[in-house]
Amino acid sequence: MNLKEFFLQHPRAALGFSGGVDSAFLLAMSVKYGADVQPYFIKTAFQPAFELEDARRLTRELGKTLIVIEHDILKDNEISANPANRCYYCKKTLFSVLKERALKDGYTLLMDGSNASDDVSDRPGMRAAHELEVLSPLRDCGLTKKEIRRLSREEGLFTWDKPSYACLATRIPTGTVLQREMLEKIEKAEEELKGIGFQDFRIRLFHGAARIQITEGQMKEMLEKKERIIKLLTPYFEDVFLDLKFRQSE
Structure with a gap:
């Protein structure tokens, strides 16, 4: 059919x-x-x-x-x-x-x-x-x-x-109670990264910090914009980490 x-x-x-x-x-x-x-x-x-x-x-x-x-x-x-x-x-x-x-x-x-x-x-x-x-x-x-x-x-x-997108709840570890404030923080932080040219990435909650997961092809740009990224995300997360395990594009 x-x-x-x-x-x-x-x-x-x-x-x-x-x-x-x-x-x-x-x-x-x-x-x-x-x-x-x-x-x-x-x-x-x-x-x-x-x-x-x-x-x-x-x-x-x-x-x-x-x-x-x-x-x-x-x-x-x-x-x-x-x-x-x-x-x-x-x-x-x-x-x-x-x-x-x-x-x-x-x-x-x-x-x-x-x-x-x-x-x-x-x-x-x-x-x-x-x-x-x-x-x-x-x-x-x-x-x-x-x-x-x-x-x-x-x-x-x-x-x-358009990059595949999973709902905001997937950014938060299983067992951690979902709260509107944290979901909004993640959404705003991801918008900040989109605003400077990144696509197909995730910002995941990691013990209260932001863990950024990107595709391999964006690593160079991520490192070049490191200071800018930290400045953009600091209003939402005190600590920002980069996940060296790359996302796979769909």
């Missing part, structure tokens, strides 16, 4: 939309094949502001209306306690919120942007999606992240080379 066939079979659906590479491509293909797919962005303390900005830009360029749902994810103790399976509880909550709103809007089918490169056994959030009968067209059609990037570029989507 390909996406054209999928949308012929499922012409009307609600999409959990992040503004990332995968959900952007899926929404674009739904427009291309004439399906009625409504994108929903669920805004929580885990999503940085730029993700919502990208989601709004992409939907605007595709001529779609983005529905934004505000949800206080930290009020859920199973999530804010930050257990090893936090992602399962989080996704189950978010898809439940999406399902409730989508049904009110007349959409009975839910979709997400999981692709064929995603390892189901290593993604507890995907188990939650399966339990709530959320379809994953990209994965079902065998589309990998690499193929989605290539096809997105051919379709002229600005998201084609």
Whole structure:
């Protein structure tokens, strides 16, 4: 099955939309094949502001209306306690919120942007999606992240080379209680690094300090801008470390 066939079979659906590479491509293909797919962005303390900005830009360029749902994810103790399976509880909550709103809007089918490169056994959030009968067209059609990037570029989507992004909660070690203030600090600190040209990196909490993880190709620039980086991040973290274990780009 390909996406054209999928949308012929499922012409009307609600999409959990992040503004990332995968959900952007899926929404674009739904427009291309004439399906009625409504994108929903669920805004929580885990999503940085730029993700919502990208989601709004992409939907605007595709001529779609983005529905934004505000949800206080930290009020859920199973999530804010930050257990090893936090992602399962989080996704189950978010898809439940999406399902409730989508049904009110007349959409009975839910979709997400999981692709064929995603390892189901290593993604507890995907188990939650399966339990709530959320379809994953990209994965079902065998589309990998690499193929989605290539096809997105051919379709002229600005998201084609957007770095993969995990939610802010992943920056904090398992077992450390998730607090809004710390999530905001990490978001602002990452914005500082983006502002001076860095991409595809993470700032992770390490015993109260900032641990920067970058791709190997950015090491030279990181060292050249060392003093500037320390100055930019000091308002948020007293100590700043560089992780010598490089990130792998997706």
